Amino acid sequence: MTQRKLTPGRLIIATHNKGKLAEIDALLAPYGMTTEAAGDLGLDEPDETGTAFAENALIKAQSACDATGCVALADDSGLCVAALGGAPGVYTADWAERQPFEAGALGGPGRDWYLAMGKVEGKLAELGPDADRSAYFVSTLALVWPDGEQLVVEGRAQGHLTWPPRGTLGFGYDPVFVPQGFKQSYAELGPEHKLEYDHRAAAFAKLVAMVF
Numbered sequence: 001m002t003q004r005k006l007t008p009g010r011l012i013i014a015t016h017n018k019g020k021l022a023e024i025d026a027l028l029a030p031y032g033m034t035t036e037a038a039g040d041l042g043l044d045e046p047d048e049t050g051t052a053f054a055e056n057a058l059i060k061a062q063s064a065c066d067a068t069g070c071v072a073l074a075d076d077s078g079l080c081v082a083a084l085g086g087a088p089g090v091y092t093a094d095w096a097e098r099q100p101f102e103a104g105a106l107g108g109p110g111r112d113w114y115l116a117m118g119k120v121e122g123k124l125a126e127l128g129p130d131a132d133r134s135a136y137f138v139s140t141l142a143l144v145w146p147d148g149e150q151l152v153v154e155g156r157a158q159g160h161l162t163w164p165p166r167g168t169l170g171f172g173y174d175p176v177f178v179p180q181g182f183k184q185s186y187a188e189l190g191p192e193h194k195l196e197y198d199h200r201a202a203a204f205a206k207l208v209a210m211v212f
Contacts, residue, residue, distance in 0.1 A: 004149060006071065006211040008032030014064035014074035016045055019171030024075065026195055027204045031212050038064045038072075053078065053090055054152050057142035065144040077139040077199060079173045081161065083132040084123055088116075092173070095119050114165065117176045121163050133161045137177065137199040141207050151210065155202025170194070 008031065015021050016039035025035055038045075038060075046063040050056040053076045060074035078092030088095045096116035124131045136158045143151040158180040165175030167187030174186035179197065186194050195201050 010034050010070050012036055012038060012064045012068050012070050012072040014038045014060040014072050020075060023195060023200055043067050051090060053138055053140035056090060057140045058150060061142040061144040065146055069146055072144050074142045075139055077137060079135060079137055081120060081135045083127055113172050117165055117173055135159060135161050139199040139203040141203045153203050153206040155199045157199035
């Protein structure tokens with residue numbers, strides 16, 4: 001466990017995902033960090049070749065750190081569905097891939113999150129009406145310093161899947177995920193409530209306790 005502290009100043013957020021960036025910025029706001037997104041800096045997205053969330057988070061953070069010479073923070077997160085053996089897991093974003101020329105209501109270039117949610121629902125439907133709909137979100141944060149020091153923490157949020165998608169206030173799989181203890185989906189609850197208890201907030205609580 002690192003005892004190194006993160007001092008206020010420039011921090012590169014290794015993401016091209018605007019929704020994820022907004023959540024991370026909100027979580028970092030009290031700590032005096034000046035954040036810059038890899039996407040806004042024109043940095044390429046590295047190939048995520050890892051088979052675990054921690055591996056891919058470190059790949060992204062290390063790439064941004066190497067490119068800028070600054071401390072970099074990356075999040076690798078995903079949806080794990082019990083009945084699907086933990087899928088889509090680290091391939092959560094891959095399930096949303098579409099051709100760049102296709103229109104998508106949710107997602108960036110090449111991604112359609114409604115397509116991804118439909119794939120999950122289709123696989124559950126194949127298992128029949130009694131399929132286990134429990135699921136959880138994982139957020140793994142990787143912090144990398146230019147001198148090579150690294151820190152990795154993980155947070156989870158338990159819940160279940162609903163269908164059809166509900167709400168417009170989230171991103172990714174938020175419209176079909178109902179967190180434990182709630183009746184609304186993440187996309188119905190909205191970011192101000194989601195940031196209090198979601199998987200990314202849980203991971204950040206661990207990070208904050210260690211580096212601030």
